[in-house]
Amino acid sequence: xxxxxxxxxxxxxxxxxxxxxxxxxxxxxxxxxxxxxxxxxxxxxxxxxxxxxxxxxxxxxxxxxxxxxxxxxxxxxxxxxxxxxxxxxxxxxxxxxxxxxxxxxxxxxxxxxxxxxxxxxxxxxxxxxxxxxxxxxxxxxxxxxxxxxxxxxxxxxxxxxxxxxxxxxxxxxxxxxxxxxxxxxxxxxxxxxxxxxxxxxxxxxxxxxxxxxxxxxxxxxxxxxxxxxxxxxxxxxxxxxxxxxxxxxxxxxxxxxxxxxxxxxxxxxxxxxxxxxxxxxxxxxxxxxxxxxxxxxxxxxxxxxxxxxxxxx
Amino acid sequence: xxxxxxxxxxxxxxxxxxxxxxxxxxxxxxxxxxxxxxxxxxxxxxxxxxxxxxxxxxxxxxxxxxxxxxxxxxxxxxxxxxxxxxxxxxxxxxxxxxxxxxxxxxxxxxxxxxxxxxxxxxxxxxxxxxxxxxxxxxxxxxxxxxxxxxxxxxxxxxxxxxxxxxxxxxxxxxxxxxxxxxxxxxxxxxxxxxxxxxxxxxxxxxxxxxxxxxxxxxxxxxxxxxxxxxxxxxxxxxxxxxxxxxxxxxxxxxxxxxxxxxxxxxxxxxxxxxxxxxxxxxxxxxxxxxxx
Numbered sequence: 001x002x003x004x005x006x007x008x009x010x011x012x013x014x015x016x017x018x019x020x021x022x023x024x025x026x027x028x029x030x031x032x033x034x035x036x037x038x039x040x041x042x043x044x045x046x047x048x049x050x051x052x053x054x055x056x057x058x059x060x061x062x063x064x065x066x067x068x069x070x071x072x073x074x075x076x077x078x079x080x081x082x083x084x085x086x087x088x089x090x091x092x093x094x095x096x097x098x099x100x101x102x103x104x105x106x107x108x109x110x111x112x113x114x115x116x117x118x119x120x121x122x123x124x125x126x127x128x129x130x131x132x133x134x135x136x137x138x139x140x141x142x143x144x145x146x147x148x149x150x151x152x153x154x155x156x157x158x159x160x161x162x163x164x165x166x167x168x169x170x171x172x173x174x175x176x177x178x179x180x181x182x183x184x185x186x187x188x189x190x191x192x193x194x195x196x197x198x199x200x201x202x203x204x205x206x207x208x209x210x211x212x213x214x215x216x217x218x219x220x221x222x223x224x225x226x227x228x229x230x231x232x233x234x235x236x237x238x239x240x241x242x243x244x245x246x247x248x249x250x251x252x253x254x255x256x257x258x259x260x261x262x263x264x265x266x267x268x269x270x271x272x273x274x275x276x277x278x279x280x281x282x283x284x285x286x287x288x289x290x291x292x293x294x295x296x297x298x299x300x301x302x303x304x305x306x307x308x309x310x311x312x313x
Numbered sequence: 314x315x316x317x318x319x320x321x322x323x324x325x326x327x328x329x330x331x332x333x334x335x336x337x338x339x340x341x342x343x344x345x346x347x348x349x350x351x352x353x354x355x356x357x358x359x360x361x362x363x364x365x366x367x368x369x370x371x372x373x374x375x376x377x378x379x380x381x382x383x384x385x386x387x388x389x390x391x392x393x394x395x396x397x398x399x400x401x402x403x404x405x406x407x408x409x410x411x412x413x414x415x416x417x418x419x420x421x422x423x424x425x426x427x428x429x430x431x432x433x434x435x436x437x438x439x440x441x442x443x444x445x446x447x448x449x450x451x452x453x454x455x456x457x458x459x460x461x462x463x464x465x466x467x468x469x470x471x472x473x474x475x476x477x478x479x480x481x482x483x484x485x486x487x488x489x490x491x492x493x494x495x496x497x498x499x500x501x502x503x504x505x506x507x508x509x510x511x512x513x514x515x516x517x518x519x520x521x522x523x524x525x526x527x528x529x530x531x532x533x534x535x536x537x538x539x540x541x542x543x544x545x546x547x548x549x550x551x552x553x554x555x556x557x558x559x560x561x562x563x564x565x566x567x568x569x570x571x572x573x574x575x576x577x578x579x580x581x582x583x584x585x586x587x588x589x590x591x592x593x594x595x596x597x598x599x600x601x602x603x604x605x
Binding site for chain 2: 019248
């Protein structure tokens, strides 16, 4: 068991290495002079030179990589060109709204999607199943910002149930937090609900064909218990895996959602960085989100080996 | 199962069976195919579809509601929204198709090589794992912001994050096919490696790749709109749905249609491509169909 955990932890190192190398090479191998691109169309030669020195682009590439990696390992994600603040500081300032939005989305999606998926599997090949799957395809196809604007149009501008945009911290005012976070959560959840509902349906459907389900039914077990304990319990591994993998979708979605609803989180940091051509911020956020994604999937992998006695390596 | 013996099944009926049975059995897929056909026709014949010049500014006609002269109304520069939505199909389809073709061909090449040449496999798959860990939208944003906004850059930037999934898919097929007796027979007969790959392995990848291509196409159209919306996509002078939505943001409370029309067009197109993909998957790739 311990050797599996150790092996799984070690296996993330090459992946992280590839991520770091890709992000490093992105700037260095891009066509043209990256310093000039970052400086913008109206930059003077001195400004370009300053950015080149700041990013270390005037050094030999190998030295650049060693230095950059050394900084990275010490948690230094670089310095913003525009504000001169460390990228890690900027991330820390903006992380609360993003993590709150991600959290509400994951919780809401799981609460909605898992029962829907179980229902669809239980009523497989009936109109209920079809309705759930149609909903899932729609949820998967409507882009998060389109969904966001339609929600604003209907519920904020039309019915006036929720504020149009903005963010309030749950630590200062939980009520305002909830009213502000509802529409962004709904918009961002659609794709995630679709994904989880589909995989829940598929894996529960597979488990329902197992002999022990027939045994449970034969001995007169209540259908809800068969579904929720026997079927869902045994179908949990792929569901949890997809929840982890889906975080990748969530990250892309968060950036857009924050932009639609004017939430001052990491997504807005990206958008502002695009407009100001502040490349170190974009780079730092790519690294941050990638490492988060790798770590999360590592934890999920280890968690279900610990929880599911059938999985042994 | 019970009474098929008595019925005469006309030849060909089981495969496609004419239009009516097809429409009855796969109503959503048929509707999607029609929507996609209409989108393609709109892109090709954009100038003929009661459109004006999509770039024509008309300050006197700013923010007009829908009327007989401009069906969807006008935006904050007085440009005709109907015209721009129709021309937007060109950008979306160009990006969707280009990214699908590029990522499938590159992914196929890498996947075939990695799946068949053991030494490469480990390295290539680690690189793909690494690329998959990077959020696709952010990677595309970085690529566009480093090489400047143009349609070509956007296509390349969206293609790169799509490649790993294709590689994984192809590799999975290769790994199963290479154990098949007919491949062993081909090896025993002295067939060269490229020949084995092209004649025996490649055909097995085709069904899965066709399905994957539709998904890549849908996802590419979505990413293009996201990039444009965030300001890291096609240059603002190109009438793409994402650009239209980005420009309409400030006017959303007074003229929501600037965003809602291109948004609906985008959602409908992506939905149609995804449904078509699901239909193709059920037909071409029953193994996958059973799994999800």
